[in-house]
Amino acid sequence: MPYVTVKMLEGRTDEQKRALCEKVTEAVAETVNAPKEKVVVFIEEMPKSHYAVAGKRLSDQ
Amino acid sequence: MPYVTVKMLEGRTDEQKRALCEKVTEAVAETVNAPKEKVVVFIEEMPKSHYAVAGKRLSDQ
């Protein structure tokens, strides 16, 4: 606890995801006073065809 | 805002997903008085082996 889910478009590199988990965990631990060991991060990726803003998918733009 | 997630079995065509995002966005914008530009839609697909009703997966029926 806390449990953090980051939902984003697919395509980030493995190194970016590694850094994301590390930095987000630090940001959460320091701001809500949680032990770093208890912070959990989930990454969820989506393709451009599964994400729409204003009714238009990114794959259709 | 609002953020809409549609979870469904995989297998819909790209054209069906395109229409889904468009029509759901219109339905949300008109009923809760949100600007269409602010409506976000996420599609999440699942295989039949990851979905169960009454304890039985669709892939086992």
Add this chain to the structure above:
Amino acid sequence: MPYVTVKMLEGRTDEQKRALCEKVTEAVAETVNAPKEKVVVFIEEMPKSHYAVAGKRLSDQ
């Protein structure tokens, strides 16, 4: 199936939520060819203090 979750700021009227569920269900049923009886809608509300864009919560603006 499908399962639709609409996440938005609290404050909509009961009538708006009723219309939202009705219209979104129709939009989903007609575009992905699902029987209307199978469409499920969940509404999730959040306060302005639990929603941030660009690092700034709506309650801080």
Add this chain to the structure above:
Amino acid sequence: MPYVTVKMLEGRTDEQKRALCEKVTEAVAETVNAPKEKVVVFIEEMPKSHYAVAGKRLSDQ
């Protein structure tokens, strides 16, 4: 109703997932007094590179 989502690392066998859905459905139905026919289970899998504890992904350990 209820709707149960089980999020776990990928790699379980099809037989394990089948048993998971069956047993979780029974556990839910008997404890919250819901008809078994109404219980829905979703399985969500994630790779080790999308799951971090204490800022470190399982794929980096």
Add this chain to the structure above:
Amino acid sequence: MPYVTVKMLEGRTDEQKRALCEKVTEAVAETVNAPKEKVVVFIEEMPKSHYAVAGKRLSDQ
């Protein structure tokens, strides 16, 4: 791991929720071969006005 979310209508007693967490944890641990200590359960409740089937909210029936 695994992380289990149970979404249901509000109104269950505290004792039902306690039993739910206990029994679901056992069902998950035994079927996917996870240590019981690693299983996490989240309960999410919704009012009848935030849940619709076939376009009709439970609060409108």
Add this chain to the structure above:
Amino acid sequence: MPYVTVKMLEGRTDEQKRALCEKVTEAVAETVNAPKEKVVVFIEEMPKSHYAVAGKRLSDQ
């Protein structure tokens, strides 16, 4: 995009939540190369009676 959900026990102060949104947004923007303006953060709180580890709710410990 990205969309970040932080799920945690209720009880944090308003100032902690404000700092959480700010710092998590910075961490995400810098690591996955997203414009800060596009990062969205949702906070979800749960009571101790809706969260269990190893089958035991925090409210029962």
